Amino acid sequence: MADELVHYDVTGGVARITLDSPHNRNALSAQLRAELRDGLSRAAEDEAVRVVVLDHTGPVFCSGMDLKEAGGAAAGAQGVNEFPAILEQIWTSPTPVVARLAGPARAGGVGIVAAADIAVAAESATFAFTEVRIGVVPAVISVTVLPRLLPRAAHELFLTGETFDARRAVAIGLINSAVPADDLDAEVDRYTDMLALGGPKALAATKQMLRRAPAESMSADFSEMLRLSAGFFASAEGQEGITAFAQKRKANWVP
Template sequence: MVDELVHYEVQRGIATITLDSPHNRNALSAQLRRELRDHLGSALAEEAVRVVVLSHTGPVFCAGMDLKEAGGASADQQGVNEFPAILEQLWTSPKPVVARLAGPARAGGVGIVAACDIAIAVREASFAFSEVRIGVVPAVISVTVLPRLLPRAAHELFLTGETFDAERAVRIGLLNSAVAAEDLDAEVARYAGMLALGAPNALAATKSMLREPRTGDMGQDFADMLELSARHFGGEEGQEGIAAFVQKRKPNWVPTD
């Protein structure tokens, strides 16, 4: 029987998906990609799950594609066509996704970090878009990375492949927070706890709003946003949230067990 490379557990509304392939630095092998997609699907389908945390074992978060598998393989066999589906799952997830990094990420691993809503790493973590140094292009990951990074930094780091640290990753928009190793789990829990306070439909709608480009017509944008706001103010969640505020109690979507 093949050992599982990605684990899944749910506690108090938080689903933790853990990459557990330290022998190859959690590289995106075919098995790991398949299990990651399956567990993400489970988290998105399970009504009790409010927040997803993507974590890892071993010293490396994710080293990118498994190059041992990719050597001599066709594009399909390399997972080039499959990997975008994982990034899209993360990016479009109606539930907030938090990346927890206790170590470095490279190439496709950085694409995963960028696809998550919140990313927290230890200060010792490092990052690199190493693709050009092995003769390939960081094309697929650019879809999730470029919306996060400052343009000048993106040009520099994509073209040079230079390694950069967690502090710079925060400055250029890749990470939300870089903390001491002993504070990592507390910081992840803090973010996950805050996200769990949000109403599920409101969080999903807010994520969708953040992804949508504006029309360029301010009047139309205001009309669209007024419609969105009114729909949620008058909706079941909005009315429950207002009632809970007035009655000084927690709304019914906040996890209690």
Template sequence: MTDELVHLDVAAGVATITLDSPANRNALSAQLRGELLGHLTAAIEDDGVRVIVLSHTGRVFCSGMDLKESRGAGAQDQGVGEFPAILEKIWASPTPVIARVAGPARAGGVGLVAACDIAVAAETATFAFSEVRIGVVPAVISVTVLPRLLPRAAHELFLTGETFDAIRAERIGLVNSAVPGFDLDTEVHRYTEALRMGAPGALAATKAMLRSERPAAISEQFAEMQELSARHFAGKEGQEGMQAFAEKRAPSWAQ
């Protein structure tokens, strides 16, 4: 029986999905991709899960696609078919997703980081869009990466393939927080607890709002956002939240 390369653990409303293929630097092999997609789906569909944390074992977060499997693959090869689905699953997840990055991320690994709502990295972690240096294009990951990066930085780093550190990753928008390694789990926990204070439905709707394209006319934007606001003010979560505030207690979802 083949050992599992991705693990899912759920405790206290937090689903931790751990890449556990350190022998090949957590490369996105077919097995790892399949298991990652399956665990993401399970975590998102679990009503008891309030936050998802994407983590890893070993020194490397994720080195990108498994090049041993990719050699000789044709343009229509289905071997990487799950990867866009994985990025979309994270990006569109109604449950907030946090990336916990304790080591290097390359190529597709950076795409995973960018797809998450919040990314926390150890200061010693490094990043690179290494695709051009092996003759390929960082096309799929651009869908999640480009909305995060400053345009000048995107042009420089996509075209040169140069390695950059977590401090710069924070400065250009790839990660939210770069901290000393010994503070990594504390910082992840801080974000986890902050997200758990939000109402699940409100968080899901806010994520959808952040992803949506804005109408061209500002009057249309205001009308759309007013409708969204009114719906949630009158909804079950909104009423519970206001009642809890008046009674000076924690709302039901934060207890």
């Protein structure tokens, strides 16, 4: 039986999904894709999980598709066909997802970073959209990456394949924070601690709201958002949060 390439554990309401395939720089092999999907599903189905952290072993977060497996047209197509489901699982996860990068991300790995709600990287981490340099198109990852990136930066970096650092990744909207390597875990903990304070249903609904399609008019938008707001003010979760605030205590969902 093949060794596990993705580890899953839950501590204090935080599900940590760790890519552990350093021999190929955590490339998205068929086995790793399947195990990553399983970990994301487990986290989404577990009501005790409040935050998901995407982590990695080795010096590289994720190098993208496993090109050794993608050597033939059929194998390459299979990998590309399976990858959107992974990005969609991360993007639509009802539980907030934080990506922790101690090292580089390339191609599909950057798509994963963009799909996460929060992304934190060591200042030494680098990024690149290398697809055009091997004669392919960064098509699938564009679905998660383009909503994050400034348009000028997207044109430049998608077309040139140039490597850029974590500070620039922050400046163009790809990641949230770049910190010294020694401070990476503390910065991830800072975000997970804040996310755990939010009501689980409110967080899931807020994620849906953030990715909703524009309404036909401002009036229609206000109408829809008023219904959403009123529903949560009247909900058991909303009432518990309001009561906890008034009583100066933690809400019952805080780990």
